[in-house]
Amino acid sequence: MATSNSVQNTMDSLVSKWQNAYILKEVKMVCITYTPKEESMMEAFLDYILALDNQIENFVWVFESVFENEESFALDIANEMQELVQDWNTMNKPAEYDASEINWKPVFEHTDFKNPMQLLVHNLNSFAKNLFPNRDIEVCYVFKNFDISKSEAYQWIKLSLEFPFEKNITWTVVQSTENLVYQKAIDSFPKEVKEIKSDINVNAVVEQLVAQADPTKPENVYRSELVKLMHAVEDRNKDKVSIQTKKCLDIVIRELKNDPNWISQVVTVYVILYNDQIGYKNYNEAIYFADKAVEASEIAQKTTDVSIGNRLAGQTHIGRGSIYVLKNDWKKANEDYIKAKEAYKQCDDYLMQIEACRLCGWSGNKFDKEINVLPFYIEGFNLHSKLTSELLSNSTFPLLLKEVIYNINFENQVSKQKLDEVLIPLFGQHYKFEIDQYGTVK
Structure with missing residues (x-):
């Protein structure tokens, strides 16, 4: 073998x-x-x-x-x-x-x-x-x-x-x-x-395997250093995290001169770093790195393919929004989720657009009036026509609906007829009950 x-x-x-x-x-x-x-x-x-x-x-x-x-x-x-x-x-x-x-x-x-x-x-x-x-x-x-x-x-x-x-x-x-x-x-x-x-020692095995790749190719060298960065984060080795971060970013900055798609790796590094800080509950430091990730994604929106740049933007805004949630700063979280929703809309990523709509509504409910929040849920619901029944059932679509399925204002704006038309094939005649029970242990 x-x-x-x-x-x-x-x-x-x-x-x-x-x-x-x-x-x-x-x-x-x-x-x-x-x-x-x-x-x-x-x-x-x-x-x-x-x-x-x-x-x-x-x-x-x-x-x-x-x-x-x-x-x-x-x-x-x-x-x-x-x-x-x-x-x-x-x-x-x-x-x-x-x-x-x-x-x-x-x-x-x-x-x-x-x-x-x-x-x-x-x-x-x-x-x-x-x-x-x-x-x-x-x-x-x-x-x-x-x-x-x-x-x-x-x-x-x-x-x-x-x-x-x-x-x-x-x-x-x-x-x-x-x-x-x-x-x-x-x-x-x-x-x-x-x-x-x-x-x-799985980490050592993985690092050795990655190191055996062709060292003349920058993506292989970068992958080796990135794996070491992830392992340093896992081991809570702050000094090694700093060393590996610099090595990764040095490679990325050098390669960016020839290939704009390397900007996605700037996002990758900063996402790793802000998740590391979340683990320490250093939320201000996490926001600092999340800001860097967002900045890189905004560059990607201008320099890379529409699909790549906007997905990176959606990812980083949701990531930063989640940190603001940990800080109980619901308005800033909501602002990030709205930007994520728009980014996913630009690249026709309907699954993530539904999730972003849900997050917009959820965070908005923490500080805003229902009249300003309900449109997010309606926008998410209306994306049903963009996806198959199987994808809808296995996405966060049911969780989005769970927040508003018994809301009479939501029902009036969408119409009972439309809800029946869309939801009965997905969840059955008793769809309100099924959606309300979604995610709970039966």
Whole structure:
């Protein structure tokens, strides 16, 4: 499997940790715990251990079957095993691999009705004994089961551990720190279930990957410095944030002389910086950087394509408006949202225009009279003709309507007939109730 040194080194390190866990005496299962940030790397790890050209000398099988209940899971795994064995027996194999067929079939009938995991354990043991009768090769079965619940995870492991595993077999499961579904099993069976932490330095891997791009191209050099800036912000490293900001802006200013589209990267840098200050609750500093982002977007409106410049303007005005909201300065927030609405109108971005109309109405309601605010909601509603039903339903259109759906003045100005015509196909006959409930937990 072709891969960069940075990724391969990371994979090899995790493989070593995994192997050291499953060869321990009495260990029947290994649970790899990863952070949400490491999720893509965990997917890469599961692909890596299956690759033909890695250095793993054991036998690995990663099961894709989704857990619904113990009975169906055991049968789904049996079906998955049967399909893969059939594929192996009929495929054109690489010359360096044994071309002989696997003479094995899974069992599909439950014989222990009190414990449906007997079927699963039996098939996994049976396959390993058939393929490696001398038990001289470690057999590692990996279950993805990403969507399993905590109670389901504990129960199927508890039931499975009631049966003996072949001495050269281990199972592996994975869990996120955001949802420790296997923690009870780890705590309940400390000898049989061994937990390891992935501990992948994702930031370092990403930076190394980006750094491997062609350094003669300015966009690659810039991307490398920008990634470091984002990581510095994430790490709350103020000194490094300052250093990386200067490096990024130096590249952008140099490239702007030849390509006006680089102005969008000025916006990107200042958006990162004002979000950083929001994290510290330094709202005045955040406004300073938001002002810089707005200034850059105004230049973009004059020097770049209409679509690019106006979208940048809409983005930066909404961003600055959100900071004014944090400062409870509703009038300035409203002014920014109005400018965002006009920018999105100029580039026919109807989805964002609807959202900007909603924000105009929402912020206006905090300080202004209804007669001055209602037109924003009407403008947003009238954009329904510009979008498909699917886009409307999955946009902030329902949230815009939620603010005014029971407002008699809104209904009178739009007309009941028009509301019925537009909203019944989207939300049904009881659209007022459905819209009013939108976004709430049912």
